Amino acid sequence: MKAWRGMHEVAVVGAGMVGAALALALAKDGFDVALVEPRPPAPWHESDEVDLRVVALAPSAIELFRRLDVWTSIASARACAYRHMRVWDALAPGALHFDGADVDAAQLGFIVENRLIQHCLWQALQNAPGITLHCPGQVVASECDAARRVLTLADDRVVAARLVVAADGADSPLRQLLGIATQDRDYAQRAVVAHVATERAHEFTAWQRFLPQATLAFLPLADGRSSIVWSVPDAEAQRLLQLDDEEFRAELAAAFDFRLGAVTATTARAAFPLRLRLSDRYIAERFALIGDAAHVVHPLAGQGVNLGLRDVDELCAVLQQARGAQGDIAAAHVLRRYERRRRSDNLLAARAFDAIQRVFGQQQSGLLAAARGAALGVVDRLPPLKRMFARHAAGR
Numbered sequence: 123m124k125a126w127r128g129m130h131e132v133a134v135v136g137a138g139m140v141g142a143a144l145a146l147a148l149a150k151d152g153f154d155v156a157l158v159e160p161r162p163p164a165p166w167h168e169s170d171e172v173d174l175r176v177v178a179l180a181p182s183a184i185e186l187f188r189r190l191d192v193w194t195s196i197a198s199a200r201a202c203a204y205r206h207m208r209v210w211d212a213l214a215p216g217a218l219h220f221d222g223a224d225v226d227a228a229q230l231g232f233i234v235e236n237r238l239i240q241h242c243l244w245q246a247l248q249n250a251p252g253i254t255l256h257c258p259g260q261v262v263a264s265e266c267d268a269a270r271r272v273l274t275l276a277d278d279r280v281v282a283a284r285l286v287v288a289a290d291g292a293d294s295p296l297r298q299l300l301g302i303a304t305q306d307r308d309y310a311q312r313a314v315v316a317h318v319a320t321e322r323a324h325e326f327t328a329w330q331r332f333l334p335q336a337t338l339a340f341l342p343l344a345d346g347r348s349s350i351v352w353s354v355p356d357a358e359a360q361r362l363l364q365l366d367d368e369e370f371r372a373e374l375a376a377a378f379d380f381r382l383g384a385v386t387a388t389t390a391r392a393a394f395p396l397r398l399r400l401s402d403r404y405i406a407e408r409f410a411l412i413g414d415a416a417h418v419v420h421p422l423a424g425q426g427v428n429l430g431l432r433d434v435d436e437l438c439a440v441l442q443q444a445r446g447a448q449g450d451i452a453a454a455h456v457l458r459r460y461e462r463r464r465r466s467d468n469l470l471a472a473r474a475f476d477a478i479q480r481v482f483g484q485q486q487s488g489l490l491a492a493a494r495g496a497a498l499g500v501v502d503r504l505p506p507l508k509r510m511f512a513r514h515a516a517g518r
């Protein structure tokens with residue numbers, strides 16, 4: 123095993139939204155934390171065009187960011203509350219409407235740029251006591267003995283900790299180093315994203331329309347535009363990317379059933395491949411996985427990072443409990459508690475989104491199409507069921 127100097131309680135690998143939030147949360151709880159990240163996030167400026175990557179943050183994520191003292195900076199910079207969510211189907215009548223009352227709040231959540239969240243977390247990390255930043259730093263090897271896990275970085279630095287947490291994203295190099303397998307499903311779809319201006323106001327509503335073999339979401343932005351996520355088969359994504367702006371705007375407005383009237387302007391477009399990826403295990407000896415490193419889900423429900431931030435809450439809670447009991451924070455029974463609590467919740471969510479994608483994402487006609495439209499209407503008319511869905515999405 124490599125020689126190391128000094129030992130941390132926890133080493134977090136990856137400072138995306140999930141890893142950075144975990145490092146901050148642990149440091150706030152008084153843990154001694156090392157954070158390893160290959161590159162700092164791109165800086166964010168108010169005068170920048172709104173980043174193409176945005177996320178819908180659920181109330182549970184906002185509560186965590188408040189606790190980490192970063193929510194005020196995020197919200198005052200550029201965030202847009204969404205008070206309603208409207209879901210409907212192109213193939214059949216039936217629609218679903220949620221609002222803040224379904225989760226006992228003034229809004230269902232906020233739409234925020236990924237880059238802004240990362241920027242605010244990064245700023246907070248610089249000033250947080252108890253965090254040693256290794257950036258740039260890239261993990262290339264990992265070894266473990268009875269008392270510690272030791273990470274070797276590409277430049278031969280060595281980081282030792284009682285517990286190592288991988289938050290290094292969907293392709294998690296650390297998960298691969300430890301030989302943890304995943305169950306994958308390639309949706310053969312891409313999410314085409316852009317920001318668009320529309321003839322009518324977005325009404326602070328997250329809109330989602332199911333189309334044959336596609337889903338189309340319009341998410342409200344603070345400047346009055348909407349951020350679109352149009353999940354379509356790979357070849358169709360390629361075609362949409364190649365349209366000129368005018369053709370794209372016309373097709374988009376029609377696919378959205380002109381709910382917000384014509385699409386009057388668009389930014390450049392980008393596309394992201396979509397897949398389901400679920401880790402077989404979340405833990406190994408002195409090791410845990412969180413965020414996309416543990417689970418990648420279809421974005422149709424806007425839950426990916428929200429699930430990852432719930433991993434953060436749970437891992438912090440079990441580590442604090444173990445420390446309170448004067449125990450080893452990386453003991454197998456401690457990590458198993460984290461895995462038991464989070465893996466079942468994440469699996470349930472991932473399978474539910476997968477099922478929705480299968481039912482609504484297929485070309486259907488006749489009875490099946492009618493049934494799927496009717497299902498939306500049934501949920502809408504059953505307040506307890508509707509509240510249950512809304513509260514689960516809110517992380518309550």
Ligand SMILES: Cc1cc2nc3c(=O)[nH]c(=O)nc-3n(C[C@H](O)[C@H](O)[C@H](O)COP(=O)(O)OP(=O)(O)OC[C@H]3O[C@@H](n4cnc5c(N)ncnc54)[C@H](O)[C@@H]3O)c2cc1C
Pocket residue numbers: 135136137138139140141158159160161176177178179259260261262289290291292295296313315351394412413414415421423424425426427428429430
């Ligand atoms: C089109 C689209 C729309 C989405 N919309 C939503 C939404 O509305 N709501 C929602 O909740 N989620 C949404 N998601 C999902 C969300 O974007 C992800 O779940 C989230 O970004 C994952 O964050 P993460 O921190 O786990 O991983 P990442 O953001 O991938 O961060 C991983 C970090 O690890 C670092 N790293 C990599 N390798 C190493 C290494 N060897 N050593 C050290 N560090 C390393 C990387 O540099 C990076 O900083 C969407 C996803 C897509 C594709």
